[in-house]
Amino acid sequence: MTVQDVQSFVAGQWLEPDSGARDIADAATGKIIARAGRDRLDTTAMIDHSVTVGSPALKAMTFHDRARMLKALALYLQDHKQVLYGLSFSTGATQKDHLIDVDGGIGTMLVIASKGRREMPDSHVYLDGGTEMLSRKGSFLGQHVCTPLHGVAVHINAFNFPVWGMLEKLAPTLLAGMPAIVKPATATCYVTEACVRLMLQSGILPDGTIQLVTGGTGDLLDRLGSQDVVSFTGSADTAFKLRSAPTLLRESVRFVAEQDSLNASILGNDAVPGTPEFDIFIKEVHREMTTKTGQKCTAIRRIIVPDSQVDAVISAVSSKLADTTIGDPRDPKTRMGALVSQSQRRDVLEKANALGQEAERVFGDPDAFEVQGADAENGAFLPPMLYHCADPDHATTVHDTEAFGPVATVMGYRDIDHAISLVNKGAGSLVASVITHDPDVAREVVMGAGAYHGRLYFNNRDSMDEATGHGSPLPHMVHGGPGRAGGGEELGGVRGVLHYMQRTAVQGSPDILTKVTGQWVPGSKTVKGPEHPFRRTFHDLQIGESLTTSERQVSIEDIETFAHFTGDTFYAHMDEDAALRNPFFPGRVAHGYLLLSFAAGLFVDPDEGPVLANTGLNTLRFQQPVSAGDSIHVHLTVKKKTPRTDTYGEVRWHVLIRNQKGETVAEYELLTMNAYEAAA
Template sequence: MFTHDTLLIGGEWTKPQANRSSPLSVVSPATEAVVGQVPDAGEGTVDAAVTAARTAFDSGRWRRLGTQKRAAVLERALDLLDARTDEIARLVTAEMGLPAVFAARKIPGAVSAARHLLHLARSLPESEVRDTPFGPTAVLREPVGVVAAIAPWNGPFNMALAKVIPALATGCTLVYKPAPETPLDAFLLAEALHEAGVEHGAFNLVTGGRETGRALVAHAGVDKVSFTGSTEAGREIARVCAGRLARVQLELGGKSAAIVLDDADPAKVGRALAAGLFANTGQTCSALSRILVPAARLDEWTDVAVATAESFVIGDPADPATTLGPLVSRAQRDRVLGYIDAGRADGATLVTGGDAPAHLPRGFYLRPAVFTRADNTMRIAREEIFGPVATVIPYRDLDEALTIADDSPYGLHGAVFTENPERATRVARTVRTGTFSVNSFTHNTHAPFGGVKQSGIGRELGPEGIDSFHELKTVNLTPETAPHFD
């Protein structure tokens, strides 16, 4: 069992305050056994962590170090993590049920993506002098301040790096809180940053549940909240931050549409559904969970979805043969089962899955489900399920398909499948969403990612993800001072 009783605060591994000494248990979704324990930080511990980050930022040592020197420290941390990717992968498999075959690729991939973020941070100028009618003017990129970074359980390590590395690279200081379901890998990240020489207090780790998160978001010492999670939680965070005009970056829910045109390649559609709907047991915010198909070929495309759903090997995520693990918790499986009941009640036809595999009596497993003969008014088409549930919806023509795709409170991802480049371009330009893919499901770690509508505010990844941790300062200069800002 992986047990931690201290948190990294102000550069020291510190026990939480005594009034919140009860540990938080981490339950394996595969066996239902406790696999780890971490502290459940309370308000006092959160205050200590934010105070440490505030002190480190206000002292100026980390932010005045300069991008190149900060990046060198962070490169050392990534080197340390690179040497432990197998260990991190095993932790992620144990705490969230990601099959080992995918964790073995995903964890090194996350480190590689973080290195690219450092490359981007190095390439962004810290200042730029412009000629204006009012004389030379410097535009400075400065760190936004103290960041509260809160990551979800469905991609704990990679999403931690996507928040922590840009924040530190730009000179911010931060308090990082992982999800209570998946906190174990965060300790290895904290150890690497600490050992690499990140300024004491620049990175602080707290663990805990909703109370810990609320205390962190509400803290007056936090300048920006970077949150990935549910739209409901995002709304609450936005309300709290609005009270003090704190910056927010929210990557929230989705109900993305896969628009299958009449000339689509079934193999490409199947591969995209495997990667972009059922992988990670459907626990992906950008999942292509609405499959829009020509009404005249509804049964044919339903068969493609069913074949994809039934192609997975469900089992122990530690087994290299497993390609689909359990849902993260009993509560999450119950939530998904509730949507399956709702789909039946609303009149959709369940053609495969939607129940627990008979050979797995323990663990939070669920066979991937496919509904057909559904319409876009049903709950299974309107609300984010966050599980392996596909909803096949027929359309009459392309205009109706585009209308259905955009008839959603969300706008995170989407895809079109066609061999016609002109139609692909039209669809990609028309659908209102933050990310879109053609003939694939692609999560591009080199490009900005985020949503519109109720899918969030702001972008992570790409140069835009780095810049999201900057504030811009305009300095109106005289000709004599301008060379000092080049």
């Protein structure tokens, strides 16, 4: 059998392993299939290549450019994923496991790309929050902005997800505008290397945006500075060693860690056998114990159930585990494959033996189990092992020792406060789940346990058909956790992108802020266009282009007609005496929505043109009542433009409705979709 030399991609060149290489075995057969690693690694050249080649290329692109790049990259990987499937079997993963790692990674990249197009501007500066008024007259304002860091992101990933683990970090990093150096765990780096080769082969990524280190990182971390980021996934011991590196501390290098986690699942006391919730709970526990052979950072390690249901849960889970086929991961009939390596198998057994000092093993014997169609002696196989801790209040090991494999412990609780106390004994986790149909229980858990967990997952009969599962981090939601889980945070949509950017408070005049942010700020200069703005295409419209309309007087007949036509006969519009008793009104007043309708009548151009649709309005505020006899006019200004498709983009208009005294009556943001080109 040919042994693969897993290469590193350094400063634009592929480098073979050298004398520092380490052998890698097939998880299911124990046979050596690859070697990876180098003693000689020019880390100075790597950092320089990222900063001088990759970084400028990415920063020249807008957020939308980078989002389109990510989408194209994900679709390319989608078309070539069979290559990654074929290699991943050697990690001990089954075909279903591949869906989590390979398809999950590609899906994550697609979501991050979509978030970039929908939630970030087509420019180089991201706005964090709204404009802050720092002066009485509005001539001095503040705005928080985010811009990409000027260094390199070093991603140190775990062995269990060689594709997802890379892509879930890489997508937000590239969207932010930072190049990356990827360092996968050696045990499965051959899958990561294949994925990187595909990405480079696609020709989509600019030079210098990604580099790959298979094996040790050498002195790379010693050469980082304040503009760099280290994102780590792995054990707590390794995380502590890395984050304690003198250079990282001295240079205040950002360090994101996702590490050991004693995740737990609570069975609500309403979820008794025979209820949908009990069945959901058993299914979730079984899935988390066996998927990826329990080698998931989000897997359930502690099973917390009412005292009265301990025996029923043990029986039901054991029955499901007994039907779990263990064997060759390439066999479609296999439900659970092998651990990633013999060393990992030994580690899991060591941790399981430690758990056995405080808990009784009630299912799974590592010395007597059946492996189908595979080398049980040389492969890194273990059975799922279920433990029962009868005294979780006085136990310590079950709450602080993670056996990173198919191992979990059942423990009973007296009431929901006791369950919360037990789930928090893990001192910080990535996820805790609660299976209950009682919303009051859900609220109690959020209030009592939320501070200890990065994610709280609730499921019951109402959500079970669409719920994604306890152990599934979603790119839309934050992934990370406090305390033992590392104190880090990844994903969460645009939140994950901001970890690779610097938030800066910018202060200045409205004109300064308009130029910096790329969107019009109230108080800054406006310009009158050559014609009605609704007759101008998306590309023709300029930020700050403005229209001031003629006036329209509001009559008592207008108010009454609108009231009867719409059915809105609220007393402030129809009863003078009642309106006078209201502290907000000087008497009968016009409906706010009547004013919006009149405003539209003042500024809308009726003819067919580039404006395709009005898609809504934001931040509407009515600031001054309008009485019969008052007049209103509108100031309409182009605030922001965002491309949406190949043919049209979104225009956000700042709208001010003012009365005859110049007082602001209402203020809002109008959204329209405008064509890039005029109709033929």
